[in-house]
Amino acid sequence: MLTRRIIPCLDCRDGRVVKGVRFQGLRDAGSPAELAAAYEAQGADELVLLDVSATPEGRGTQVETVRQVRAVLSIPLTVGGGVRDADSARALLEAGADKVAVNTAAVREPELLTRLAREFGCQCTVLAVDAARRAGGGWEVVVTSGRERTGLDAGEWCSRGVACGAGEILLTSWDRDGTRAGYDLDLLRAVTRAVSVPVIASGGAASPEHLCDALEAGADAVLAASIFHDAEYTVGDIKRALVARGVAVRT
Numbered sequence: 001m002l003t004r005r006i007i008p009c010l011d012c013r014d015g016r017v018v019k020g021v022r023f024q025g026l027r028d029a030g031s032p033a034e035l036a037a038a039y040e041a042q043g044a045d046e047l048v049l050l051d052v053s054a055t056p057e058g059r060g061t062q063v064e065t066v067r068q069v070r071a072v073l074s075i076p077l078t079v080g081g082g083v084r085d086a087d088s089a090r091a092l093l094e095a096g097a098d099k100v101a102v103n104t105a106a107v108r109e110p111e112l113l114t115r116l117a118r119e120f121g122c123q124c125t126v127l128a129v130d131a132a133r134r135a136g137g138g139w140e141v142v143v144t145s146g147r148e149r150t151g152l153d154a155g156e157w158c159s160r161g162v163a164c165g166a167g168e169i170l171l172t173s174w175d176r177d178g179t180r181a182g183y184d185l186d187l188l189r190a191v192t193r194a195v196s197v198p199v200i201a202s203g204g205a206a207s208p209e210h211l212c213d214a215l216e217a218g219a220d221a222v223l224a225a226s227i228f229h230d231a232e233y234t235v236g237d238i239k240r241a242l243v244a245r246g247v248a249v250r251t
Helices: 032-042 063-070 086-095 104-108 111-120 154-164 185-194 208-216 235-244
Strands: 005-013 016-021 024-030 047-051 077-080 099-102 125-133 139-143 148-153 168-173 199-202 221-224
Touching (some): 005 199, 024 032, 032 047, 032 063, 032 235, 125 154, 125 185, 148 154, 185 208, 208 235
Parallel strands (some): 005 047, 125 168
Antiparallel strands (some): 139 148
């Protein structure tokens, strides 16, 4: 049986981990390297590091932060934020990333996913999708840290991204991000039905039950930030709760 992955997320700005609600009102949450080391010690399966201000500020991901995290980390690391071309992706991989996540740049130029997949492999190419619920139903892709709506249907965009070469989807509910209301399970089901690659659920986790619900809804992995940064739960706490509900995790 395939084990499900528990993935802490480090949203970074200016070399520090931050957390907010719907990408706004960011507060300091600590040192990326220190938190990365702590989460690996707790049993995290992977780590995601996202430079949340790179795209709005028109720059690349801070490579030095990636190097500092990799120096203390042995588990897989996905890095995103400000990836615009193969050169910027290569810089992150050389700094220690195992996978590169692309969001806004892929919407602007879907062929970027194909180029990354050809040069680095589908297994290194992650399509990060931020989706907001439409008033009339369904979900719309938003970019530039939620500042811009694209008109793209989230499920259709994920399917197209996979066809272009993405080997994994990092799916964030913009409506739920930081709200602690639980993952958007309807969004998750819609996307997992649309693609054949692994989907990481993100946005809204506040309890082990929320993570279990997302896995039962079809996610291959669950990502969380606040519950770990605020020390409400350790990764080990989450895994023990999931095992108690019959979910297979790496212990």
